[in-house]
Amino acid sequence: MVIFGGAGDLTKRLVVPSLYNLACSDLLPEGFAIVGFDLADVAEDAWKKTLTDMVDQFVKASDANAEVDQDRWKWLTDRMFYVQGDLTNPESYQKLKEKLTEVDGSHHTGGNYLFYLAVVDRFFGSTVEQIGKAGLAIEDKGAWRRVVIEKPFGHDLASAKALNKQILSFLDETQIYRIDHFLGKETVQNLLMFRFANGMFEPIWNRDRIDHVQITVAESIGVEQRGRFYEKTGAMRDMVPNHVFQLLAFTAMEAPNSLSADAVRSEKAKVIEAIRELGPEDIPLCAVRGQYDKGAIGDKPAVAYREEPDVAPDSTTETYVAMKLNIDNWRWHGVPFYIRTGKRLHMRKTQIAIRFKETPVTLLKDTSLAPNWLLIRVQPDEGIALEFGAKIPGPDMKLGKVKMEFKYEDYFGTKPSTGYETLIFDVMIGDATLFQRADNIEGAWATVQPVLDFWGNNPAKTFPNYIAGCYGPQAADAMLQRDGRSWRPIT
Numbered sequence: 001m002v003i004f005g006g007a008g009d010l011t012k013r014l015v016v017p018s019l020y021n022l023a024c025s026d027l028l029p030e031g032f033a034i035v036g037f038d039l040a041d042v043a044e045d046a047w048k049k050t051l052t053d054m055v056d057q058f059v060k061a062s063d064a065n066a067e068v069d070q071d072r073w074k075w076l077t078d079r080m081f082y083v084q085g086d087l088t089n090p091e092s093y094q095k096l097k098e099k100l101t102e103v104d105g106s107h108h109t110g111g112n113y114l115f116y117l118a119v120v121d122r123f124f125g126s127t128v129e130q131i132g133k134a135g136l137a138i139e140d141k142g143a144w145r146r147v148v149i150e151k152p153f154g155h156d157l158a159s160a161k162a163l164n165k166q167i168l169s170f171l172d173e174t175q176i177y178r179i180d181h182f183l184g185k186e187t188v189q190n191l192l193m194f195r196f197a198n199g200m201f202e203p204i205w206n207r208d209r210i211d212h213v214q215i216t217v218a219e220s221i222g223v224e225q226r227g228r229f230y231e232k233t234g235a236m237r238d239m240v241p242n243h244v245f246q247l248l249a250f251t252a253m254e255a256p257n258s259l260s261a262d263a264v265r266s267e268k269a270k271v272i273e274a275i276r277e278l279g280p281e282d283i284p285l286c287a288v289r290g291q292y293d294k295g296a297i298g299d300k301p302a303v304a305y306r307e308e309p310d311v312a313p314d315s316t317t318e319t320y321v322a323m324k325l326n327i328d329n330w331r332w333h334g335v336p337f338y339i340r341t342g343k344r345l346h347m348r349k350t351q352i353a354i355r356f357k358e359t360p361v362t363l364l365k366d367t368s369l370a371p372n373w374l375l376i377r378v379q380p381d382e383g384i385a386l387e388f389g390a391k392i393p394g395p396d397m398k399l400g401k402v403k404m405e406f407k408y409e410d411y412f413g414t415k416p417s418t419g420y421e422t423l424i425f426d427v428m429i430g431d432a433t434l435f436q437r438a439d440n441i442e443g444a445w446a447t448v449q450p451v452l453d454f455w456g457n458n459p460a461k462t463f464p465n466y467i468a469g470c471y472g473p474q475a476a477d478a479m480l481q482r483d484g485r486s487w488r489p490i491t
Helices: 009-024 044-060 070-077 090-107 121-133 157-167 186-196 227-252 261-274 408-412 421-429 438-457 474-481
Strands: 002-004 034-038 080-084 113-117 145-149 176-178 210-218 287-290 295-297 300-302 320-326 336-342 349-356 373-379 383-391 399-407
Touching (some): 009 044, 009 070, 044 070, 121 145, 121 157, 145 421, 186 227, 186 373, 186 383, 210 227, 227 261, 227 336, 227 438, 261 438, 287 438, 320 474, 399 408
Parallel strands (some): 034 080, 210 336
Antiparallel strands (some): 210 349, 295 300, 320 336, 349 373
């Protein structure tokens, strides 16, 4: 496994802790090795020491008394190597190639290479190009070569198409793994099983029984120290074409013919292609943007977005997006999908909330009926809950809201996880089910591009328009109120 950006933050916080968890689960082969590649000129032992410290922090994050399994960690560090190199210099790739040949011989890797691009997105295309020109992408003698590319995969439709064209000049689509860590969450993966392995849910998963769907990806944090990146990106580009649309696709897709990667991804692509394009007359009513003002998250004060480091004092970059989407196919015609994502909201929560239609006639005319909701919690506290009405004990006929709840922790226990473990393992075994295909990427960008263009031509004049620690801008509430609906509180 070659990690470009081997001395970077993503490698330390997520990639290497994931490899540690895989090692502890005995899911890494004996013929396994890691080669870190980075511009930083650091000694190999110093690099390993930094990773050791980060893994210790990772293990103790959920339990201060937890200890690193020293045997498994030593097993991993004994297989770690470091190459100092420049991503833009062809000579560095020759240096890398020599190191890989050396490691192949000493650790019997079989010549199988997994290249992980934990680098800034502007280097994605050029790094793949250099890999190809160095002959490192050639698959022969039974060996495979695979490349993992992080998000953002493009910044708009044109750049996503250009990046796909560039990398597909040196790689086959089967060698490309466009990673989205949301799909490493157990609850997201369980959506397939929940829907298609249980006979009770699929018959009601349609426009006849479902009133609407809400997908929420709420974050309580601000932009932290990523102001320079976020100013160019915003909430729409950062979250909607990837994380949010993947949740939508898993929720709305038809049953695939099999669980093969192409079968699943083809059904997801059909959903994204069926999303109705928003015209200029629709966007003001169906797409809301917001930017947070100063406020508080719990009892901690939070500064306004425009006061964050590296953010312009008159910035019109959105930190919140809400949209109303319609899927024009047989199953979902007339069922709106409301999506929202934002920073500095009331709390951190990712949830798919499915609201079922009310009964056509109520027998209890003086009693308000509890709405029926199916809640799929992606993070935190992964699980699934069903809300419905039940009679309150007593002589009067009154209804109350009750909840049936399943929590992963209660049934299966939990251990520290980054969400990358499943995804990295899947790359190693060649299972691309949870990774995005080129048409998935371009279809998602095609859906949001008209909104980005409209907003670019009509800069926001009301920012900031929501207080840090609340549920988002009032315009997002008004969007649902026009349809006679309301958001579920973020609690």
